[in-house]
Amino acid sequence: MKQVLGLAILATLFTSPALAGETFVLNQWTIKGGRTQTNFNIDTVTNSNRTQDYSSSSDKIYIDGMVEAEYNNGKVGEYFKDFTVYNGGSELNGSFHEKMTTRVWGTINTIMNSYTSTHESSAGIR
Numbered sequence: 452m453k454q455v456l457g458l459a460i461l462a463t464l465f466t467s468p469a470l471a472g473e474t475f476v477l478n479q480w481t482i483k484g485g486r487t488q489t490n491f492n493i494d495t496v497t498n499s500n501r502t503q504d505y506s507s508s509s510d511k512i513y514i515d516g517m518v519e520a521e522y523n524n525g526k527v528g529e530y531f532k533d534f535t536v537y538n539g540g541s542e543l544n545g546s547f548h549e550k551m552t553t554r555v556w557g558t559i560n561t562i563m564n565s566y567t568s569t570h571e572s573s574a575g576i577r
Contacts, residue, residue: 476574483567491559496552503547513537 516534520527 474574474576476572478572479570481567481569481571485565487561487563487565489559489561489563491561492557493559494554494556496554499549499551499553501547501549501551504545505547506542506544508540508542510540511538 514534514536517532518529519532521530522528
């Protein structure tokens with residue numbers, strides 16, 4: 452019985468709040484760890500269409516020859532000697548059609564580990 456009473460008194464002394472003028476010491480360690488794991492599955496499809504119409508043309512006229520003067524009964528006239536007219540042209544018309552499908556797929560795995568260690572100590576008089 453005396454032992455029980457002695458333990459009760461000791462327990463009361465250790466668990467009682469500090470009184471004014473008493474000293475105290477705090478020494479506390481905190482260690483935390485964490486792990487985050489992420490798995491992304493990707494599957495994307497992109498469709499695109501393009502249509503392009505085009506047209507171009509060109510013309511060229513080239514004149515070759517000479518103009519000469521001609522005298523006939525006192526009158527002056529002109530005539531063409533070896534006169535040739537060249538005329539050329541071209542035209543281009545067309546269309547361009549494109550259809551594309553792009554697919555990206557795969558998995559991205561990430562792992563993040565974090566660790567925190569803190570220490571707090573203080574002492575004083577209450």
